[in-house]
Amino acid sequence: MDMKFSSRTLPFLTEAGQQTDPNWLEQNQATYEAHVRGPFIDLAERLKAALQPSVPDYHFPIKGIGRIKRATHHVVSGGPCFKDWLSISISKPSYSRFERNPHLFFGILPNIPQYMGVVVAGGLFMPSGPQLRKVRSAIAQDARLFHALFDDPTFKARFKTNFSREEVASRPPRGFDPDHPDMDWLRLKKFLVVKKLTNAEFTSRDLVPAVVEDFKQLVRLNRFLENALT
Known part of the structure; x- marks a missing residue:
């Protein structure tokens, strides 16, 4: 049976991020x-089943996702024992410790x-200097x-804007x-397309098929970026 997120998902994560008692999660x-x-793992498994045949070079993480308990060495004394967020990043494997490939992101x-x-995103996040150039x-x-991609009606039906302007250089880049x-x-410092979901979209039983369609369009963007990088 397919699982879905609820109106309790976001408040639970917010509450988890405030807890300093390592036994809190066991009690909840x-x-x-x-x-x-449960819904997060269901999302990841269904995304993999729907998309991997069309992007066999992408890695779909399943093992270990959905965990919010922080590793002991990541817990600052007196600080929270749990994360207040979850995300999944899907991309071609990187063969560099310092560079990542364009990815599909659900956070x-x-x-x-x-x-x-809750956001759906795709593109190149935190590029290295050589990748940026x-x-x-x-x-x-x-x-x-x-331009053709961002003007394409199928793409525009899923994403109303083009590259996000989260980080922009203050002046034209040298050269x-x-x-x-x-x-x-x-002037952009990262090349992302981002869409924020409404609470109704996030808690809908149609969430997964909607994200599948979003990711299909974002793969088109990623392929252009991957070509630029090679």
Whole structure:
């Protein structure tokens, strides 16, 4: 039976992030399993089943996801014993300790200031210096593929905006024409498309098929970014 998130999911995570008693989760195990861990694992397994055939080069993490208890060495004395968030990141495996590939992201982030809720995202997060320059160069040389994607009705039906402007350089990057028509993109420090879900969307039984359709569109973006990086 498919599980779903509920109106208790976000408050539970917020409460968990305030706990300094390591026994708290054991005392609230039933609620955790029913409203947090169970639906999260169900989401991850169904995403893998629906998407992996079309992106066989992507890794879909399943083992260990949904855990909120912090490792002992990550707990600051007197600090919270549990995370107040959960996320899953799906991408091609990286062969570098210092670089990550464009990814598909689902995050339950009730206490992250810029989100304060649930987000679906894709693209390149925290690129290395060389990766940043490669994507900027690809955009500077020919951004028509990105424009076509963001103007495509199928993509726009899932995502109303193009690249997120979470982090932007204060001036044009060195080596690029400051009058380039896509300078707004060239100044970006990460290349993400982000959508925040409403509470109704998050708690709907249609959440997983909706995220599957979102991810199918974000894979298109990731492929352009992957090509730029290679």
